[in-house]
Amino acid sequence: MKRISLAFITIILFILIALSGCGKEEVASGGKTSKDVKQEITANLGGEPYTLDPAFASDTTSFWVISHLYQGLYTYDKDGKIVEGSANKVDISEDGKTYTFTIREGAKWSNGDPLTAKDFEYSWKRVLNPETAAYDPSQFYYIKGAEAYNTGKGSVEDVAIHAKDDKTLVVELKDPVKFFPKVILGEGFLPVNQKVVEANKDWAAEAEGIVTNGAYTVSEWKHNEQLTLQKSGSFWNADNVTMNTIHFKMVADTTTEYQMYKSGELDLVTGLPAEAVEQEKDNEEYVNFPSFSVYTYTFNVKEEPFTNAKIRRALSFAIDRKALTENILKGGEKPAYGYVANGVESPSGKDFREEAPEYYKFDPKKAKKLLEEGLKEEGWDKLPEFTLKYNSEGNHKKIAEALQEMFKQNLGLKVNIENQEWKTYIDTFKQKNFQLARMGWGGDFIDPYPVLNLYNTKSSSNFTNWSNPTFDELLAKSLVEQDEKKRFELLHEAETVLMEEMPILPILFSAQNILISKKVEGIRLDVLSKPDLRFAEKVSE
Known part of the structure; x- marks a missing residue:
């Protein structure tokens, strides 16, 4: 379509x-x-x-x-x-x-x-x-x-x-x-x-x-x-x-x-609670449309237990993104089986997302296998407890609690969750004071490059402590490539490297649910x- x-x-x-x-x-x-x-x-x-x-x-x-x-x-x-x-x-x-x-x-x-x-x-x-x-x-x-x-x-x-x-x-x-x-x-x-x-x-x-x-x-x-x-x-x-x-x-x-x-104190709302979306869908004041942004959890790859890529990938396979978006949020969000959001038209006329593989469909068996391999490589009997950090505003608590339960049910993990108000949370995130922390990333303009470039080694927005020379080189080549078809091929390759290394955990592609x-x-x-x-x-x- x-x-x-x-x-x-x-x-x-x-x-x-x-x-x-x-x-x-x-x-x-x-x-x-x-x-x-x-x-x-x-x-x-x-x-x-x-x-x-x-x-x-x-x-x-x-x-x-x-x-x-x-x-x-x-x-x-x-x-x-x-x-x-x-x-x-x-x-x-x-x-x-x-x-x-x-x-x-x-x-x-x-x-x-x-x-x-x-x-x-x-x-x-x-x-x-x-x-x-x-x-x-x-x-x-x-x-x-x-x-x-x-x-x-x-x-x-x-x-x-x-x-x-x-x-x-x-x-x-x-x-x-x-x-x-x-x-x-x-x-x-x-x-x-x-x-x-x-x-x-x-x-x-x-x-x-x-x-x-x-x-x-x-x-x-x-x-x-x-x-x-x-x-x-x-x-x-x-x-x-x-x-x-x-x-x-x-x-x-x-x-x-x-x-x-609803009482008239606000003229618009840009973040509806999940439980209100169904109620407002037929309201003429309701507007819903996709954002060019991805909702993620960021790994600190220098903080145990996420120093191992297989363990990071195991968590990704343990997430049922479809259930999260359709049964919990219900606001038009889409499961993120990659990093670049929908909305970028490639030279072929297709969406960039359509041309890419679906990297992490829900697969508990594969998740368990990767976790076992990762634990063996690290010499651990079981994965140590870890903490998901998120900011208090919006529907972030619902998502954190859903992830906490999925990691428990599908991998048998004990996961803690911790929230902070926004201004404090931003400092926590910038200081890389986390193991796994929520963040949303949007592009400065509609193109794969600005969102992928967030994880370039030189990027000031790369808070993962992750660095990959192959990824950096692919982005550098794409920047000067004048042939759009070849440029998009390089960007697809870069996204594949990012997904295989998994320094970030894409959860969903966001949508805006607004009342005006x-x-x-x-x-x-x-x-x-x-x-x-x-x-x-x-x-x-």
Whole structure:
């Protein structure tokens, strides 16, 4: 069966949500038009954002806020199309290696400072500076000199990111990378104000310290309770931003979040509890679609008992992913029998996932055999107890408990589970303080490369302690391969290496189960990110 691309789904979803408001002025209850309705919306983050400094953000909770505060050289318009953002002109050299960006006239920071090319040079080199200890400097390694500087083998002067003047930024790549414009949509490429950052190391910790160049500013931040964004009057495109105020609650429990929506306290819900999905499926406010993301458990391959690949593989064969997605979650999630999610069209016209093997179908006998072989290799009589770690928010507890029971029933293992609230959990994960820990990974754009590259030895997002030269080489070859058919073959080979070594445990391919109030129109939904609220409109109180 031919699959519709996920990019197409994004556009269709936007049309469905916005269509009723097209070509007419909405009349709300009490005879008010939508122009008379207060333009504010309330959503739920699920917890305190880890950070609002783009250099250190790594999670969708932080990204959701940050994407409304800052604007990069490119951005998404209200239809989900990639367009020029803070740059209004981009010139690419014939060899595809040199990008020249022109910063648009009128672009400003929320404190009134002009936005310049020097802001981007400073911000990008700040991420690369090893003393910054930013989250993901490796995403800049396409740029000439970037890796050497970040790893202490080169100087900042050799990094090919240069502001020729206030309006012109020149960036030179090591190799021509066709998808580079999509790469720099990532949060790490967003600008920060040098004067603000250098004046206060905690500038991003409170509302009053944050200076932005995007659609919104932070007007209030009640930690662990609520974050409020206000439309920025200094934003160059403010006239086209329709939502004036965004309130983000920080409620971790999905059942409470759902009840708040039903009582009218929230205008949308992005994470329905599993038990509510069936109940809401016929509700016209319900939207379900696949995400380009994979829900995983990450092994720390240097922590016993997961130093042995056969033991890691045994756990994978012991998971009944079909039962988990269909009987427990029931929200459109799909069993993950590989790592790259559905939605990538290959040169053959098929989905990347369809062309790949199903690596780990449920097979308790094979699981037991691999466990026995792994125990013998390690000289162990039985597998020591281990702990699954997960964050408290969402349906993660249900999944952890299901895995705990499957490992017990199918392998006779004693497994502990431990949860933490999101901000604490992120630190635990980054510090690699786990044996087996939950995480979800989404691509920066729809292609196998960015998700597979998470496990490159050089990747700042590789928290497994796993390294494989063959895997790294396959990815490196795919990056410069201009023939798409050959490039996809290399990426399939890379995924096979990843699945055979099993440093991560793919569980399911995620789906978004969202409720959006009929009082709101124009929310842009995307398979890569949380809802874009900039162009939303409240049509009734």
